[in-house]
Each structure stands twice: as C-alpha cells, then as structure tokens.
C-alpha cells in the first residue's frame with residue numbers, strides 16, 4: 295500500500311511515512327485507498343484476543359511490515375497495560391463506554407503511543423538509517439506523557455516534549471515532570487497549545503535547523519497525531535468494540551452503531567471514520583467538543599474559523615483551535631483534489647478561516663454531527679452520571695457523554711447502540727471531578743485524588759497514586775521564540791554526557 299500527501303506532492307510507503315511524520319510538502323499522509331473489512335472477518339475476530347485483532351488490522355495498512363513483526367510490536371506495547379487494552383463497559387440498555395485508558399499514562403493516547411516507537415524503530419532498520427531519531431512533541435497534556443512513556447529508554451531515539459505552561463492540568467504537568475529515562479526532555483512553553491504546536495511545526499519547516507540537527511547525528515520525527523503510525527492503532531479499537539458487541543450478542547452482524555468521541559485534534563474520531571470507510575457499520579459519528587467549539591461550528595455551517603476567544607477548560611486535551619487531522623477529512627471532502635486542500639490550508643494560515651459548502655459537507659458526510667458541552671454542563675454530567683449509572687467520568691469523557699445526550703434529544707435516536715469513547719481515567723483530573731461531585735474546590739491534585747477516592751470508593755490506579763513521591767526531573771520553561779536554541783542546548787548536554 296502506498297501513501298499520498300494531502301497536498302499532492304509526495305508518495306511513500308508505510309515505513310517512510312512513519313519516519314517522516316509529516317510530508318515534505320507540509321501535507322498529511324493518507325492511504326492511497328482504504329482496505330476493507332468484511333462481515334465474515336468481523337465474525338471471525340470474535341475469537342481473537344485484542345493483540346491479534348490489532349495485528350490483523352495493522353497488517354492491512356502497514357504492508358511493508360510482516361504480520362509477525364506487527365504482532366511482536368503490539369504484544370510488547372499492550373504488555374504495558376493493566377489488563378484488557380480496550381474493554382467495553384455497558385452503562386445502560388443501549389450505551390457502552392469504550393475505555394481506552396488502561397495504559398501507563400491513563401489516557402487513550404497510550405493506545406497508539408505505546409505501538410509507535412516499535413513501528414518507528416522497525417522503519418529505521420528497514421530504511422537503513424544510522425542517525426538517531428529525534429522525536430519532537432507538542433502536547434495539550436496527554437500526548438506528552440504518553441510519548442515520554444512510549445519512547446523512554448528506546449535505543450536510537452531521543453525525545454523532547456513541549457507543553458503549554460499555562461495550558462495543562464497540574465496532574466498532567468506532574469506526570470510529565472517526574473518522567474525518568476536517559477533520553478527524555480520536558481520543556482514548558484509560555485503560551486497555549488496552539489503556540490506550542492506552531493513552535494514545533496516551525497522547527498520541522500526550518501531546513502537550516504534540520505541540517506544542524508542532522509550534523510549532530512539526529513533525524514527529526516514526529517509522534518504527534520498527524521503521524522499515520524498514530525492513526526492505525528486507533529482504528530483497531532473501533533473494530534474491536536464492534537466485534538465485542540457482536541460477540542456478546544448485543545447486536546447482529548451488520549447492525550449499525552453510533553460512536554461519540556471527545557475531540558480536539560480530530561485524530562481519534564478520524565480513526566473511527568477510517569473504520570467506517572473500511573466497512574464497519576457506523577450510523578453516526580458524534581464529534582464532541584468543549585467550549586472551544588470550532589468543530590461544532592464547522593459541521594453545522596461549513597465555516598472553520600479560529601478567530602475566536604480561546605478558553606481554558608477542565609478538558610484541556612481538547613483545548614485546541616486548529617484540529618490538524620481535519621485536513622485528512624477535507625481531502626476526502628475534496629474528492630482527493632490536493633489543489634483544493636492547498637488553497638484551504640493557505641487561507642487558514644493567512645486569515646485563520648475558510649468556508650466550504652455546508653450542503654455538500656452534510657451530503658458527503660451524513661454520519662458526522664457536531665455537538666459541544668459548556669463547562670457547566672460537563673460538571674453536571676459528571677455528577678449525574680455517577681449518581682445514575684454509578685460510573686465515574688473524567689471531564690473529557692463527560693464532554694462526550696454530554697454531546698451524546700444532545701444528539702439523543704435532537705434525533706430521538708435511542709434505538710441505535712451507542713459507544714461513547716472514554717478517553718481518560720477520572721483520577722487524571724481529580725480536582726475537577728471532585729468539584730463536580732461535591733462542589734468543593736481542592737487545589738492540590740494529590741490531596742484531591744485521595745479525597746475523591748474516599749468519596750467514591752473507587753481506587754485510583756497505582757501509576758498516578760504514587761506521583762507525589764517522585765522527584766521533579768524537568769522544570770525548564772522557555773518563551774516560544776527560544777525553542778530552537780533550547781533543542782540544540784539540550785542535545786549538546788546529551789552529547790557531553792556520552
């Protein structure tokens with residue numbers, strides 16, 4: 295299988311795609327066509343464990359890896375999980391939570407970021423690259439820690455994570471700053487997520503900087519959700535959820551399901567759309583946003599406009615105005631005409647907005663519906679859901695549930711089974727979850743974690759409960775203008791150590 299850039303000037307095979315992250319023309323890689331999954335295959339997969347389901351789907355896309363290689367990567371990756379990687383939990387007659395937070399950092403990013411380092415190192419070997427791989431990551435909170443855990447102490451890789459100093463939760467910051475490992479660096483950027491993301495993009499776009507890094511022995515690569523190696527492992531759990539519903543007799547083979555996804559950079563829900571394109575019977579894809587509701591407006595009006603107030607919410611991993619992965623959906627909207635994509639992306643860069651035809655948008659993508667949740671509604675849903683379903687939601691997942699409830703009252707579609715994607719464990723955001731239940735504001739994340747435990751009787755995972763005993767290894771914060779100097783300095787220090 296070949297991969298093409300959404301901007302039309304590049305075509306590569308899977309290993310190159312994973313090494314490059316982003317295409318040289320600035321576009322995102324997409325598969326030249328979508329492989330299919332038949333009802334018979336879905337039936338067969340009932341008997342497969344998750345790792346086998348994953349290798350099966352991955353091998354359809356990543357054709358220059360062998361099935362055995364992929365199986366090995368997936369097994370190594372999901373060994374880092376606590377039990378099943380992606381269990382489906384029934385919360386009422388027709389609603390199921392797809393829990394994607396059983397990995398080492400308690401958020402769904404682990405599903406792909408535990409696999410990506412193996413894909414990347416495999417690609418490096420295949421392409422005979424002797425340079426070290428330098429991973430640069432901009433994070434809105436969860437990607438950073440997941441990438442650090444995925445890449446730490448991986449031979450041949452060095453990772454630097456940039457987070458917005460004012461834009462991540464205290465717990466997320468603590469998780470990142472306490473990371474161990476010889477090849478990891480964590481740096482705060484003064485600004486919000488888009489500032490951090492733009493600063494990192496700028497490094498990738500700077501030929502001179504790339505040359506400097508190359509001379510030092512490094513080749514740049516990205517672990518951000520634009521890397522296609524992040525998307526494929528995410529397609530797997532949508533297929534797996536369907537297989538589970540079928541296996542437990544909740545649906546018949548061929549029945550449609552709805553899927554609601556708390557969205558930010560649009561990577562997770564795009565993977566669900568790719569599963570749909572492979573043939574998974576999906577009726578609606580509910581794009582759930584928080585108060586930064588640029589995606590809701592886009593699906594309702596066809597206008598994408600980032601000239602608006604940026605809100606810091608209790609679901610920080612969704613505080614994003616530029617949803618990078620939307621470019622891949624636009625590519626399908628434009629019937630894969632890269633000229634249209636180049637125009638739209640130039641408009642976005644120059645004026646911060648673009649408009650596409652709303653009627654064509656809803657004709658082309660009838661399955662996509664956008665809803666958003668205000669902060670007040672998100673708090674309320676956490677409280678009510680715990681009361682009524684005895685299920686504790688994190689704020690991101692609560693945005694997903696809130697959007698799903700709005701979908702129900704809009705469409706009265708209570709008959710279609712719905713999978714709501716649960717993207718983080720509630721103990722990753724203990725202050726806000728505790729506040730939602732008690733209306734008591736506790737500012738210390740570890741104290742609130744303990745209070746939340748005794749209030750709910752639900753135990754916090756060990757990965758997070760022990761954080762306060764760990765030393766802060768990384769406390770550097772720099773202005774975004776200093777990002778390139780900082781990278782060179784950090785790597786220099788590294789060289790001296792050796």
Ligand SMILES: *Cc1c(COP(=O)(O)O)cnc(C)c1O
Pocket residue numbers: 401402403436437519556557558559560561562563611612690691717718
């Ligand atoms: C990253 C993240 C999201 C948003 O996912 P996208 O793929 O960026 O749309 C939602 N919830 C949590 C907990 C996340 O970490």
